[in-house]
Amino acid sequence: MTTALTTRKKDYDAIVVGAGPAGAGAALLMARAGMRVLLLERGEYPGAKNVSGAAFYGSSILHEVIPNFWEEAPVERILTKRTLAFMSPESSLSVDFQTKSFAAPPYNGFTIMRPRFDRWFAGKAVEAGATLVSSTVVDDLLYDGANRDRVVGVKTRRDDGDVTADLVIACDGVNSFLAKKAGMQKTFTSHEISLGVKEVIGLDQTVLEDRFRLTGDEGAVAEYVGDITAEVHGGGFLYTNKDSLAIGVICQLSSLAEHKQRPYELLERFKAHPSVAPLVRGGKPREYSAHLVPEAGLHMMPKLFRDGMMVAGDAAAFCFATGLYIEGINYAMQSGFAAAEAAILAHQAKDFSSASLARYEDRLDARHVLPDFKNFKSAPGYVNSERMANLYPALITRGAEQLFRVDGHGKKKIMAIARQTLKDNDVSTLNLIKDLYAGGKAFGW
Amino acid sequence: MVKTTHEEKMRTARFKPDVKPHIVVDGQKCGECSLKSCVYVCPANLFVPLADGSILFNYEQCFECGACYVACNEEGAISWSYPAGGFGVTFREA
Numbered sequence: 001m002t003t004a005l006t007t008r009k010k011d012y013d014a015i016v017v018g019a020g021p022a023g024a025g026a027a028l029l030m031a032r033a034g035m036r037v038l039l040l041e042r043g044e045y046p047g048a049k050n051v052s053g054a055a056f057y058g059s060s061i062l063h064e065v066i067p068n069f070w071e072e073a074p075v076e077r078i079l080t081k082r083t084l085a086f087m088s089p090e091s092s093l094s095v096d097f098q099t100k101s102f103a104a105p106p107y108n109g110f111t112i113m114r115p116r117f118d119r120w121f122a123g124k125a126v127e128a129g130a131t132l133v134s135s136t137v138v139d140d141l142l143y144d145g146a147n148r149d150r151v152v153g154v155k156t157r158r159d160d161g162d163v164t165a166d167l168v169i170a171c172d173g174v175n176s177f178l179a180k181k182a183g184m185q186k187t188f189t190s191h192e193i194s195l196g197v198k199e200v201i202g203l204d205q206t207v208l209e210d211r212f213r214l215t216g217d218e219g220a221v222a223e224y225v226g227d228i229t230a231e232v233h234g235g236g237f238l239y240t241n242k243d244s245l246a247i248g249v250i251c252q253l254s255s256l257a258e259h260k261q262r263p264y265e266l267l268e269r270f271k272a273h274p275s276v277a278p279l280v281r282g283g284k285p286r287e288y289s290a291h292l293v294p295e296a297g298l299h300m301m302p303k304l305f306r307d308g309m310m311v312a313g314d315a316a317a318f319c320f321a322t323g324l325y326i327e328g329i330n331y332a333m334q335s336g337f338a339a340a341e342a343a344i345l346a347h348q349a350k351d352f353s354s355a356s357l358a359r360y361e362d363r364l365d366a367r368h369v370l371p372d373f374k375n376f377k378s379a380p381g382y383v384n385s386e387r388m389a390n391l392y393p394a395l396i397t398r399g400a401e402q403l404f405r406v407d408g409h410g411k412k413k414i415m416a417i418a419r420q421t422l423k424d425n426d427v428s429t430l431n432l433i434k435d436l437y438a439g440g441k442a443f444g445w
Numbered sequence: 446m447v448k449t450t451h452e453e454k455m456r457t458a459r460f461k462p463d464v465k466p467h468i469v470v471d472g473q474k475c476g477e478c479s480l481k482s483c484v485y486v487c488p489a490n491l492f493v494p495l496a497d498g499s500i501l502f503n504y505e506q507c508f509e510c511g512a513c514y515v516a517c518n519e520e521g522a523i524s525w526s527y528p529a530g531g532f533g534v535t536f537r538e539a
Contacts, residue, residue, distance in 0.1 A: 049536065113537075115536045195510065253516045256516070271447065287537060288455065
């Protein structure tokens with residue numbers, strides 16, 4: 001590559017690879033600022049390759065950019081109800097939270113279907129002036145300089161497919177081959193990554209609303225921890241769409257392989273659980289899907305910028321998977337917006353060096369992305385630990401069973417039940433204290 | 446109960462296979478692998494272990510998730526890229 005590429009007028013000011021929430025968000029803001037933006041998507045349309053639960057939390061983030069977006073965006077239900085359930089093979093103990101305050105604009109979150117929502121969102125970038133080209137895979141980057149110092153474009157898998165730009169923003173998803181090719185991301189290990197498999201199950205709308213006790217457009221999300229995925233580290237989820245349920249399991253890859261379990265069989269096991277089966281009963285399976293989840297948070301974050309390039313969304317591991325919270329779309333969007341803000345400043349200053357793009361980190365701080373990941377950096381490891389993933393949820397349900405069982409043997413007080421349950425399951429006081437402290441550190445303070 | 450077999454699940458997904466496989470498996474390395482993690486982690490059940498220790502695989506019904514190559518413990522046994530643009534899986538309700 002010659003220096004001619006640097007001095008020659010580039011095809012675009014910025015190329016965004018991947019039209020998910022990070023990429024479309026970045027393209028939208030840059031196009032609004034008058035930049036010439038190319039948004040590339042490998043699917044037939046934006047969202048065609050994307051899978052989430054899908055709960056989109058933090059709608060105020062998008063509301064700031066597209067006021068009242070819910071009036072036009074394809075959203076399924078307004079999330080007002082959240083459940084956390086602890087499971088053993090035959091029991092469950094759940095905590096329900098429900099509030100009307102999440103039912104008022106700008107809302108707290110929605111269920112969405114990614115192939116519909118992402119397509120709509122990318123359309124907003126196009127309306128703002130970005131050029132969207134779908135069905136296009138990017139295989140590599142174009143570099144300038146003797147040591148491939150600076151990224152100056154992309155190589156697409158099309159005839160004459162090289163496209164140049166001052167800046168490339170890689171929003172190419174969890175596998176991010178571009179971040180790896182650019183030397184910004186290491187090879188993943190299988191304990192950093194989880195696999196989500198899910199089914200969308202159609203259900204009559206009235207039946208669904210009655211079954212989940214929902215009013216109007218309101219919807220519910222439920223997360224399940226414990227013995228959903230047998231001894232495999234992972235959890236389950238069940239979200240309500242307009243006239244369907246999204247039900248799935250998320251399993252740590254290393255743990256699946258270690259226990260020789262198949263993800264789709266674990267999904268069936270979850271669907272058959274006595275507390276879950278009545279919720280999906282009579283439904284019609286509509287679509288099965290699978291996707292990887294970057295779960296290790298800060299521990300797997302790539303280098304976020306280099307000369308001529310930034311990384312955002314799942315590609316940058318901006319997925320907040322900590323058991324209590326499973327959020328990705330909001331962080332992806334925030335990181336896309338942050339990258340765009342840095343890009344706009346770089347464009348104005350005509351400086352795309354890594355020193356200039358370092359503003360991306362400032363913007364990620366200002367948008368609370370990096371601080372959240374730093375604050376909760378020990379949470380992913382904590383919830384994926386052996387005792388948290390399986391033992392404690394089992395203890396909680398066994399304790400509850402003893403608490404509520406009436407068998408004529410006399411009632412025990414709660415501490416006696418707790419002590420006996422811990423003893424029966426060989427949990428040492430020391431481990432319990434250690435885990436309580438670690439949990440407090442991960443989530444409490 | 447809405448029990449679905451794996452075959453029934455796969456029938457609900459839409460695939461447009463690329464002519465060129467986007468997964469290439471080095472059979473020799475698989476022969477030396479005792480774990481065969483790909484067999485278990487693949488959500489589409491595309492990797493089938495054979496009696497001689499090698500792996501039979503199919504790329505046409507791939508969700509393009511990447512679980513196989515991430516889980517694979519034999520360096521470079523699974524070469525994995527994306528199918529050409531517009532090919533492969535297309536989700537509608539995911």
